[in-house]
Amino acid sequence: EVQVVESGGGLVKPGGSLRLSCVVSGFTFSSYSMNWVRQAPGKGLEWVSSINSGSDYINYADSVKGRFTISRDNAKNALYLQMNSLRAEDTAVYYCASAGGDYWGQGTLVTVSS
């Protein structure tokens, strides 16, 4: 059975940092590119970042470039998103998803508010 579990969300003040984690099981994580996708409350889906299997091809949405860093540890079947200089507009549910969209986590809520 495939499991994708995000963690690390919470309430943070503007300008603060958070690190999201996503741990997967049930598929060959090391063979998949992975994505972070977010959804602000009541809004649509927004792609945030992608990383390929070998961590040598990384892309970011312009809205997070220079503030967010995606990484992965294939030995731990884990994907990460380091989020710095957080803004109110980063408030969203953050989903971890495999490339191609087969596998998604349940999401973790990040709230940026003073």
Next chain:
Amino acid sequence: ATQMTQSPSSLSASVGDRVTITCRASQDIRNDLGWYQQKPGKAPKLLIYAASRLQRGVPSRFSGSGSGTDFTLTISSLQPEDFATYYCLQDNNYPYTFGQGTKLVIK
């Protein structure tokens, strides 16, 4: 960035109806398009990949078509569980972009 224009933004329909949702890309994305269904409080679920390929486990009443810039998701006979929000996603070039979503509601 490739813009994805999805229409309609909302759609009222009845059980048994045939419905069509469209996405138009601002540039040629070949067939690098997926369709997702999302229900409130849940993660998106992949329905169609590569524009027209049915994801395993998805009912055959869902179908996708198109290539290049114009794409369509069709539900041939709506079932009660199909009332949800639908999104297209292009993964041809970065940044990946979603359509704005179509909320399908019961008439």
